Amino acid sequence: SIPNAGGGDGGTERIGALYLDSQGFYGGVKKGVQDAADADSKKVDFIESTSAGDVSKESSFMNTLTSSGVSAIIMSAVSTDGSVPAVRQASEAGIPVICYNTCVSDDAVDQYVTAWVLGDPLKFGGDLGKQAAEYFTEAGVTDPQMGVINCEQYEVCQQRFKGFSEALTAALPGTTFVANQEGAEVDTAVSTAEQMLSAHPDLDGIYGEAGGATVGAYKAVHTRGLVGQVAVFGSDMTSDIAAELADGSVLKAVVDISGIEAGKLAFAAAQDAIDGTEPDEKVVAAPIDLYLTADAAGWSETHPDGLP
Amino acid sequence: MSESTAGTPAPPLDPARDRGAPIAEARGVSQVYPGVTALDGVDFAVHAGEVRALLGQNGAGKSTLIRLLSGVETPSAGEVLLGGRPLGDGGVTAASAAGVATCYQELSLVPGVTVAENLAMGRWPRGRFGIDTRAMVERARATFERLGADIDVLAEVAGLTLAQQQIVEIGRALQDDPRLLILDEPTSALAAAEVDLVLDTVKRLAAQGVAVLYVSHRMDEIRQIADTATVMRNGKVVETVSIAGSDTAHIIELMIGADPEERAVATRPATSGEVLLSVADLDVAPKLRGVSFEGRAGEVLGIAGLLGSGRTELLQAIAGFRPASGGTIAIAGSVVDRPTASRMLSLGVGMTPEDRKGRGVVPGLGIDENIVMSDFGAVSRGGALSAGAIATATRALAEKLNIKAHDLSRPISTLSGGNQQKAVIARWLHADSRVLLLDEPTRGVDVEAKAQIYEIMRAVADTGKLVVFVSSEVEELPLACDRVLVLRDGGLREEFRAPDISLPVLLEASMASGERRTTR
Amino acid sequence: MTTTLDPTTAPTRPGGAPRDGAVGRVRDTFRRNTTLVNIVGLLVAIVLLYLYLMFNAVGFFTVANQSGLLRDAALIGIAATGMTLVIIAGEIDVSTGPAVALSSVIVAVAMTQWGLPALLAILLTLVVGAGWGALAGVLRARFLVPSFIATLGLWSVLRGLGQFGTDALPVPLPIDEPVMPFLTGTIVGVPTPAVVMIVAFLVFAFVARKTAFGRSVFAIGGNAAAARLAGIKVARVRIVLFAIMGMLGALSGVLLAARLGSGNAGAANGLEFDVIAAVVIGGTAMSGGRGSLVGTFLGVIFITLIGNGLVLLGVDSFLQSVVRGVIIVLAVLLNVTLSRKRGSLEEN
Amino acid sequence: MTTTLDPTTAPTRPGGAPRDGAVGRVRDTFRRNTTLVNIVGLLVAIVLLYLYLMFNAVGFFTVANQSGLLRDAALIGIAATGMTLVIIAGEIDVSTGPAVALSSVIVAVAMTQWGLPALLAILLTLVVGAGWGALAGVLRARFLVPSFIATLGLWSVLRGLGQFGTDALPVPLPIDEPVMPFLTGTIVGVPTPAVVMIVAFLVFAFVARKTAFGRSVFAIGGNAAAARLAGIKVARVRIVLFAIMGMLGALSGVLLAARLGSGNAGAANGLEFDVIAAVVIGGTAMSGGRGSLVGTFLGVIFITLIGNGLVLLGVDSFLQSVVRGVIIVLAVLLNVTLSRKRGSLEEN
Numbered sequence A: 001s002i003p004n005a006g007g008g009d010g011g012t013e014r015i016g017a018l019y020l021d022s023q024g025f026y027g028g029v030k031k032g033v034q035d036a037a038d039a040d041s042k043k044v045d046f047i048e049s050t051s052a053g054d055v056s057k058e059s060s061f062m063n064t065l066t067s068s069g070v071s072a073i074i075m076s077a078v079s080t081d082g083s084v085p086a087v088r089q090a091s092e093a094g095i096p097v098i099c100y101n102t103c104v105s106d107d108a109v110d111q112y113v114t115a116w117v118l119g120d121p122l123k124f125g126g127d128l129g130k131q132a133a134e135y136f137t138e139a140g141v142t143d144p145q146m147g148v149i150n151c152e153q154y155e156v157c158q159q160r161f162k163g164f165s166e167a168l169t170a171a172l173p174g175t176t177f178v179a180n181q182e183g184a185e186v187d188t189a190v191s192t193a194e195q196m197l198s199a200h201p202d203l204d205g206i207y208g209e210a211g212g213a214t215v216g217a218y219k220a221v222h223t224r225g226l227v228g229q230v231a232v233f234g235s236d237m238t239s240d241i242a243a244e245l246a247d248g249s250v251l252k253a254v255v256d257i258s259g260i261e262a263g264k265l266a267f268a269a270a271q272d273a274i275d276g277t278e279p280d281e282k283v284v285a286a287p288i289d290l291y292l293t294a295d296a297a298g299w300s301e302t303h304p305d306g307l308p
Numbered sequence B: 001m002s003e004s005t006a007g008t009p010a011p012p013l014d015p016a017r018d019r020g021a022p023i024a025e026a027r028g029v030s031q032v033y034p035g036v037t038a039l040d041g042v043d044f045a046v047h048a049g050e051v052r053a054l055l056g057q058n059g060a061g062k063s064t065l066i067r068l069l070s071g072v073e074t075p076s077a078g079e080v081l082l083g084g085r086p087l088g089d090g091g092v093t094a095a096s097a098a099g100v101a102t103c104y105q106e107l108s109l110v111p112g113v114t115v116a117e118n119l120a121m122g123r124w125p126r127g128r129f130g131i132d133t134r135a136m137v138e139r140a141r142a143t144f145e146r147l148g149a150d151i152d153v154l155a156e157v158a159g160l161t162l163a164q165q166q167i168v169e170i171g172r173a174l175q176d177d178p179r180l181l182i183l184d185e186p187t188s189a190l191a192a193a194e195v196d197l198v199l200d201t202v203k204r205l206a207a208q209g210v211a212v213l214y215v216s217h218r219m220d221e222i223r224q225i226a227d228t229a230t231v232m233r234n235g236k237v238v239e240t241v242s243i244a245g246s247d248t249a250h251i252i253e254l255m256i257g258a259d260p261e262e263r264a265v266a267t268r269p270a271t272s273g274e275v276l277l278s279v280a281d282l283d284v285a286p287k288l289r290g291v292s293f294e295g296r297a298g299e300v301l302g303i304a305g306l307l308g309s310g311r312t313e314l315l316q317a318i319a320g321f322r323p324a325s326g327g328t329i330a331i332a333g334s335v336v337d338r339p340t341a342s343r344m345l346s347l348g349v350g351m352t353p354e355d356r357k358g359r360g361v362v363p364g365l366g367i368d369e370n371i372v373m374s375d376f377g378a379v380s381r382g383g384a385l386s387a388g389a390i391a392t393a394t395r396a397l398a399e400k401l402n403i404k405a406h407d408l409s410r411p412i413s414t415l416s417g418g419n420q421q422k423a424v425i426a427r428w429l430h431a432d433s434r435v436l437l438l439d440e441p442t443r444g445v446d447v448e449a450k451a452q453i454y455e456i457m458r459a460v461a462d463t464g465k466l467v468v469f470v471s472s473e474v475e476e477l478p479l480a481c482d483r484v485l486v487l488r489d490g491g492l493r494e495e496f497r498a499p500d501i502s503l504p505v506l507l508e509a510s511m512a513s514g515e516r517r518t519t520r
Numbered sequence C, D: 001m002t003t004t005l006d007p008t009t010a011p012t013r014p015g016g017a018p019r020d021g022a023v024g025r026v027r028d029t030f031r032r033n034t035t036l037v038n039i040v041g042l043l044v045a046i047v048l049l050y051l052y053l054m055f056n057a058v059g060f061f062t063v064a065n066q067s068g069l070l071r072d073a074a075l076i077g078i079a080a081t082g083m084t085l086v087i088i089a090g091e092i093d094v095s096t097g098p099a100v101a102l103s104s105v106i107v108a109v110a111m112t113q114w115g116l117p118a119l120l121a122i123l124l125t126l127v128v129g130a131g132w133g134a135l136a137g138v139l140r141a142r143f144l145v146p147s148f149i150a151t152l153g154l155w156s157v158l159r160g161l162g163q164f165g166t167d168a169l170p171v172p173l174p175i176d177e178p179v180m181p182f183l184t185g186t187i188v189g190v191p192t193p194a195v196v197m198i199v200a201f202l203v204f205a206f207v208a209r210k211t212a213f214g215r216s217v218f219a220i221g222g223n224a225a226a227a228r229l230a231g232i233k234v235a236r237v238r239i240v241l242f243a244i245m246g247m248l249g250a251l252s253g254v255l256l257a258a259r260l261g262s263g264n265a266g267a268a269n270g271l272e273f274d275v276i277a278a279v280v281i282g283g284t285a286m287s288g289g290r291g292s293l294v295g296t297f298l299g300v301i302f303i304t305l306i307g308n309g310l311v312l313l314g315v316d317s318f319l320q321s322v323v324r325g326v327i328i329v330l331a332v333l334l335n336v337t338l339s340r341k342r343g344s345l346e347e348n
């Protein structure tokens, strides 16, 4: 690819950063990228935007970033197929694109993406699914009835669910998913979860596909006084989720990709691309961490500002 | 008013008099609104070349009949024929095609566009590239030229005064050489010179064979132009009479269904009351310069002036709704530093606006609430409004001002115009204002209500208040006022005291000899 | 020569006399008061919904679900009381969602980061909420910015501020603290937010009908020019109105924080539309001058019920959006049609 | 007893006489035409913004960014032409975002799943868009549902339908197809969507000023009762208006699909607010009866410029929302203040 204009040694480097939505994870990424830049003692201007899960906004931002000639773009793509034209445009303009978290389809990654810091959503869901299966087996439940609070307006969440359900049903074939409702934001999640508990009094567990969904689920279990009957398996660590996990009565496990880590990896990949170093492997694995009650306190200690 | 003294009833006209087919005819029409029967089996016809007055008290059904004839509404029963053919539910378009042009009582102009556009509305001239704007403007100019009115056809209607808007409305009705011209109170917002303009036009059109249906509460206008008058009462036609053959007293008797009482309000040449309002060197940009006068307790003070002479501005400035650019206003001897609306209100100044419907009443609220609105405190008990206090206060006022309403909690929009006006005046009696500024309080109200309003003004003044009375109907100033100030050329020019107030001198003074228009 | 004016023209009945008999009075009230028709219509609809859900939605008619329903209703309902007045005054406020979200953040930050005691933090939040509401009011009343635009701007600003201040992370409430748990608990079995909502409705029903402020709101919505000429301080009423609306949003935010255990800058997304829909379904005219708190209360129950029922019936969450849209329009349509029958021919 | 009070004060100039000379005429036009004041104000603001961004935002004044700016403007601008008429007519349409998104899905589905040729698929999408617009129009015109509510319902329905139908997944366009790439390409260097937008503005400027339909829209917005009395078919105009608005949304949806290479049910989120803001910034009164397409065009440029500039200047992404909110309110405030008649009693 063509070395880039605005970049360069010594001067200020301009890097575009696109966040998928306004969940805490992206706050972590932001911090990770920033920290990495500071650690590198480079002067970096970040030009950032939030696409709010909207491909049209993403396309417009990508276009702006591309035409203003940034040195690299770090992005979480809204949609595997829908985001391709925007990524292609940047790539064709000679700007290295580094995905984190989500990205475009595999073909497009091969062609247009320099690196992808990936926490595989299938594995993300799967790890938690395995843990859920373990929990239920231990509790002697062989045919758990599960509810799901989803964030399926984002494609990545559908993948997470796929991973989760496959892992759980593989271990416990009697598993049934009796309800699946939207609740990406915590306030919708809490009332949806409550209603779900009304509609399905025999529920054994709830899977929260994102941070808000997780909080909503365990809050609802507390409100309905079903502690001990319904277990919650959640995604994305935040301070309050860590606190709840430490309590251990409802929330049994949380799977998380550290935003800060992802940010650091993405920044490193971006620097490599700017310097013209070919990465050995396009996909950079972001660590997927599973947290259980015992790990919660440790997380809180290492993340005092709450940024995941 | 100024008309004949005898009380002889005129013979009813012979309805079968042969004049050919009527241009417009209503056969047994009724119109029922929820809760009101506005028209009740009305038969009516008007012929070419005839100027027919339509008379009746507020709410008699005049405007309703007009809406049926112009196709705005279809009757609940009966039928309307235009040029011998049933109108059916052809609506405004069919009526207009049959040659009916109407100038409605409620202003029906579009404020945000030009005068020319308002005239062309609904039938824009088509050119090669869409609407032919030039033709539109030319046509509008020609219309006003014919009418003899000085209107800038490129001006936005919103920027015109009420009176100019009224003339635009008349111009719109006239532009297409109608066969039947319907004018529903066209002059209620106009002053003498413009009224003449309208009357002359009506006479000219009638001479050309156009039928004219004319609604007005001003009897002298009716006498000037109409041949015959159809009198309505309570949704029915009472009688159609020849104007020449009937005296005013008889017509009024037909309208109200009883003998009119001889009424005149006592006027006084001078009052020794306290000076309640004192205006010194008041400037109100851009119209008024150096206005000074005093008003005393117990006085009904009239203000005369031509259309646009700034009477409204003067009242608005005194009430604090329009910033004065210079001069002082003093209430009961003490100069008001910053005459804002709330300051003036608390000092006891109340104003009723000239545009009753647009800025006088809140239509959805009850009559009682429209009254107590000026001072909620007086009907509150411990911070909350008291239904009992409201009822007591408004009932007393309704009785005092003779507001005809079965139930004061009904929406004020169910009242006739005259009664609405009384309620708006009552608002300031409720607030116990010492200075009442009444801007055209008699506009559009029937003769009986007018007389009542004169008496209310007198009664209020007698309780030690000052009433300032603005009217474009110059002939009513001598009837009601103790003193009349004349606004002309941006200032107060003359003053007349009872009993030396008369129509001719007021007209003379308003127009000023040199610039006097030639119409009268 | 003054004479009594009108001894003859006989009004059929002496002024002010009410019609006789209870039946007549009820009929009169109905004819006069179109909102009453709407209220009865809504009541019928709610009863039918209840019956349907009782027999078709598992878990609907349980104490837990009914109390959850009340909690959900409170989030919409508290803001809806103020919104009713705002809409009666002929205005609109589209900033409710972000206002609630940012308030939940403020109360949480005030407690955890600034260490304020709960009551003080709540008070502070309410004052701040009233402040930004008043700002919108000033823009409307003094600078004549249409309220849709003023509050749309506020919407954008508040949402951005909340997310900027928190990095879009939830701000947890302190754990060992008694007030917030009380706010999410129950009072004699009724969820505290629902109690707050009911109190708000009672207060605002009183304000709307029995105070000078409330009646001024109606007058301004009916004819602002006339209200002004009648001596009502139109600008002041408008500013106070939006300040109240801001404060109610902040109150909802506090309750939401209590419920979620944290302040969330991204919460209450689109809440404003639910609130406006509830008010309009309740028979308040968007053109101003007409409306009732009773109607709004029923509108809130109706809209909450629909949401609850759709989830309980297991309707696909995307489809829920479709059904909600259809039902809102139908409810308003019914409402308009019912009240038109009795009103004038006038259309606009 | 007649006394002459003050014979000295000089008479003022007779009213109504047109001022002479070209300068006078320009001044007259200005005084008469408040929209002209806004337009000049906006032009100045845009020029200042351009100058500022040219010197402060790296990469702003490049061909690529300018053409990107035009592309972004087109998404807002095409819908804004229709929205201008809608708002002039005294109505509002808040369903634009979902309408655009669902249209992008429909055109994609029509091509891939139903195998229609591109032009037919586009036509179909436009017709369907006009259809749901007309539905909103019928609700408003015939059933008197306020347009805010009717289109809010539509908003919910369309968003839900799109996501339900596609499971919120993008629907890719067929690859070997010439029409859609053309729609996302350029015509003599100008992006096709921008060309479409400019054509739309020219057409609608003509419609608004030179056709009976356009003038009827102004008349209805200014005084619907008067328009009816003048024989204008008010209901029909309203229905057509919303149908046009629906069609323009569909057109934007087609262009969006071309740009993204797929139909996306979740796209164009909140677009309606940008569109409304652009129209109001352009000087169209939300109370109806007044407005201009030229103003809207400048409003679109202004709002797009702000969005572009904020990104290029590297403003924090959450703060961008704050700044946008503030700027929108300020722009409208300025606008209102400029066009307010001096000394006018009018307040509403």
Ligand SMILES: Nc1ncnc2c1ncn2[C@@H]1O[C@H](COP(=O)(O)OP(=O)(O)OP(=O)(O)O)[C@@H](O)[C@H]1O
Pocket: B033, B034, B036, B037, B038, B056, B057, B058, B059, B060, B061, B062, B063, B064, B065, B105, B413, B414, B415, B416, B417, B418, B444, B446, C344, C345, C346
């Ligand atoms: N659209 C309407 N809806 C309900 N009632 C109406 C309507 N229009 C008129 N009315 C009622 O019908 C009656 C007749 O009204 P109309 O306007 O015809 O009287 P009018 O003779 O023109 O009075 P005025 O001299 O005040 O103009 C009144 O009682 C009025 O309140």
Ligand SMILES: Nc1ncnc2c1ncn2[C@@H]1O[C@H](COP(=O)(O)OP(=O)(O)OP(=O)(O)O)[C@@H](O)[C@H]1O
Pocket: B160, B161, B162, B163, B165, B287, B305, B306, B307, B308, B309, B310, B311, B312, B313, B314, B355, B358, B472, D345
């Ligand atoms: N249709 C209207 N709606 C609202 N306000 C109006 C209208 N017409 C006039 N006004 C107000 O009244 C003011 C004065 O109008 P106009 O020039 O007719 O009154 P004037 O100069 O006092 O003349 P007059 O002596 O006839 O009252 C206007 O400046 C305007 O503020």
Ligand SMILES: [Mg+2]
Pocket: B062, B063, B064, B105, B184
């Ligand atoms: Mg009438």
Ligand SMILES: [Mg+2]
Pocket: B311, B312, B313, B354, B439
């Ligand atoms: Mg006047």
